[in-house]
Amino acid sequence: MDQKYKGINTICTHAGELEDTEFKGAVSPLYMSTSYAFEDVPVKRYPRYFNTPNQVALAKKMAALEHGEASLIFGSGMAAVSTALLAFLHQGDHVVFQNTLYGGTSNLITEEFDKFGIEYSFTKDVKLSSFEAEIKENTKVIYIETPSNPLLTITDVEAIAKLAESKGLVSMIDNTFASPVNQNPLDMGIDVVIHSATKYMGGHSDILAGTVISSEVHIDTIFQMAKNLGGNLSDYTVWLLERSLKTMGLRVKAQNNNAMILAEYLYNHKKVTKVYYPGLVSHPDHEVAKKQMSGFGGMLSFELVEGINPDQFQKNLKLIKSSMSLAGVESTILSPAKTSHGLLSPEERAEQGIKDGLLRFSVGIEEAEELIEDIEQALA
Ligand SMILES: *Cc1c(COP(=O)(O)O)cnc(C)c1O
Numbered sequence: 263m264d265q266k267y268k269g270i271n272t273i274c275t276h277a278g279e280l281e282d283t284e285f286k287g288a289v290s291p292l293y294m295s296t297s298y299a300f301e302d303v304p305v306k307r308y309p310r311y312f313n314t315p316n317q318v319a320l321a322k323k324m325a326a327l328e329h330g331e332a333s334l335i336f337g338s339g340m341a342a343v344s345t346a347l348l349a350f351l352h353q354g355d356h357v358v359f360q361n362t363l364y365g366g367t368s369n370l371i372t373e374e375f376d377k378f379g380i381e382y383s384f385t386k387d388v389k390l391s392s393f394e395a396e397i398k399e400n401t402k403v404i405y406i407e408t409p410s411n412p413l414l415t416i417t418d419v420e421a422i423a424k425l426a427e428s429k430g431l432v433s434m435i436d437n438t439f440a441s442p443v444n445q446n447p448l449d450m451g452i453d454v455v456i457h458s459a460t461k462y463m464g465g466h467s468d469i470l471a472g473t474v475i476s477s478e479v480h481i482d483t484i485f486q487m488a489k490n491l492g493g494n495l496s497d498y499t500v501w502l503l504e505r506s507l508k509t510m511g512l513r514v515k516a517q518n519n520n521a522m523i524l525a526e527y528l529y530n531h532k533k534v535t536k537v538y539y540p541g542l543v544s545h546p547d548h549e550v551a552k553k554q555m556s557g558f559g560g561m562l563s564f565e566l567v568e569g570i571n572p573d574q575f576q577k578n579l580k581l582i583k584s585s586m587s588l589a590g591v592e593s594t595i596l597s598p599a600k601t602s603h604g605l606l607s608p609e610e611r612a613e614q615g616i617k618d619g620l621l622r623f624s625v626g627i628e629e630a631e632e633l634i635e636d637i638e639q640a641l642a
Contacts, residue, residue, distance in 0.1 A: 267326060270443055271511040278322030279504075280315060290319060292501040310492050312485060316500045323507060324473045327442040328455050332481035334474050334488055335500055339438065339458025340366045341493030342472030346456055349487035350403050350432050353379035357403040358396040360417060361385045362410040362614065364436060364458075365602045388417040388547075390425060397429060407436040409551070412563050412598040412622040413615055414439075414538045416547035419554050423451030432480070438462070441589075443514035444557040454480055461589035462560075464506050465513050471495050471503050513591060513627060517560030520633065521625040527634050528564050533641050538563040560625045561588065563598075565617055570641065572597060572619045578640035581632060582623075593626035593633055 267273045280290035293315045298307035307313050312321070312334050324333035336342040343366070351357055359371060361384045371382055381400065385392040393404060404426045408417040419435065426433035434454040435447045441462035447455050457463060459471035472495075474484055488494070495503070518541075525539035537544075540551035541558030551558060566572055576584045576595055585594040586601055596602075599618040603611055608618065625633070 270327075273323070273326045274511045275508045277326035278319045278324075280319045290316065290501065290504060292316060292497065294497050309497060310494050311489055312494055314497055314500075316497045316504070317494070320500050320504050320507075321473075323504065324475050327507070327510075328437075328448055328475040329446050330448050330455065330475035331478045332476065334481060334484060335459075335495050335503070336472035336474070336488070336493045337495045338470050338493070339364075339456070339460055339472035340370065341491070342456050342458070342474050343367050343436065344370055345488045345491050345493055346434060346454055346474050346484050347403065347405070348378070348491070349484040351378070351380045352402075354381070354400060355402040356381040356383070356398050356400045357405060358382075358393055358401055359384050360388060360393075360406045360408075360410070362388070362413065362415055363405075363407050364411055364438070367407070367436065388415045390418060390421045393422060393425060397431075401429070401431060403432045403434060405434045405436075407439070408445075409439045409540055409559060409561065411439065411561075411602065412538075412620060414540055414545070414561060414563060416540050416545070416551045416554075418547075418550050419445070419447050419452060420450040423447075423453075426453070427451060438589075439561055440555060440559055441510065441514050443511055444518065444559055445555045448475065450554060453477070454484075459503055460587070462514055462517075463510060464503060465510060465589060465591060466506060467587060467590035467592070469499055469503055469506060471499060514560065515557065516627040517589075517625055518557035520627065520630045521560045521562055522558065523630040524623070524625055524633060524637075525562050528562075528637075531641075533567050533570060534564050535567055536565040561622070562625065563620055563622045565619050566621070566641075572621055575640050576621070579636055580639070581628065581636040588622075588624035590624070591627045593628055594624045596622050598622050 267277050282291045300306050320335050321333040383396040406417045423433050433452045435452050436456050438458045438461050454476045457473050459473050522541050528534045529537045539562040582593045582595050
């Protein structure tokens with residue numbers, strides 16, 4: 263880890279940067295080579311070995327951001343999730359998953375794990391006792407996601423890390439929603455941190471990428487699987503992601519601020535029945551969120567009163583775009599029942615507490631007053 267830089271914005275701007283020794287340019291040079299010398303060199307470099315100059319440099323920035331020893335950069339968040347899980351799980355092993363997970367992660371488990379003979383259980387909720395209840399003789403990994411999508415549930419990260427440690431299990435977290443700006447799970451004892459870098463790390467809705475951050479030992483285990491699966495990110499996109507990360511601290515803090523303002527505005531609105539945001543005192547796990555997060559993030563969800571059609575409301579919005587994905591600098595909104603959770607039956611959605619009228623709001627960096635004006639006119 264690059265210990266020269268301490269504060270988040272300094273790490274974002276400088277950690278891991280490559281020096282342009284030839285021309286003294288201000289930014290990291292981009293090395294696009296897929297072919298490197300093999301004689302008289304300290305390392306044999308190849309993009310799928312995750313060791314080109316730009317990959318190694320960006321991995322240092324990632325490790326610094328999450329206070330880890332080492333990191334790997336992947337071609338997508340799902341490449342990071344699947345490689346990390348498969349690196350630690352063998353045929354006959356069992357893994358405990360949190361009930362509320364990113365849709366792609368749920369699909370990976372339910373569509374693929376049987377093929378590999380990997381057993382799994384989902385918890386009934388995010389309470390510690392619900393994780394304890396699912397641990398078996400052959401359990402090897404506990405996997406959580408907090409805050410979760412789309413209801414922003416909060417899992418007690420430190421409690422899960424302690425539970426995993428006491429049972430000799432590897433603990434993993436999908437830290438995408440919080441971003442490293444708001445939550446650093448390695449500091450709380452988690453073993454492996456995963457991000458879809460497509461979200462807050464990229465931040466401009468134009469990069470697909472993922473990363474895993476952990477100890478040297480665990481990253482080596484993951485690397486052994488990664489070089490065989492081949493999910494590395496191309497160097498050009500690695501370079502773009504480094505550029506995006508320079509402003510991540512500024513962006514995410516602006517999004518935290520806006521989301522808090524918008525959450526309070528919606529909470530007090532007569533036409534809004536429910537707001538899910540960990541920064542609100544009314545959130546059932548606000549205290550846990552306060553303990554483990556330094557900011558509450560830019561994601562929130564809400565429900566409108568019966569009389570208002572959520573589809574019409576989305577169509578009426580002028581500034582806030584109705585759009586899939588999340589975490590860009592622009593505010594976007596979507597209906598989970600029609601997108602991420604569209605394949606579930608209404609009953610299954612109801613079981614997970616996802617009403618058909620639920621709206622998930624990814625708050626951007628626009629002026630909060632203008633976002634409020636937009637919602638006002640759409641509701642009117
Ligand atoms: C988007 C997302 C992923 C998957 O990332 P991709 O980059 O789309 O592969 C995983 N976890 C969470 C929480 C996400 O939001």
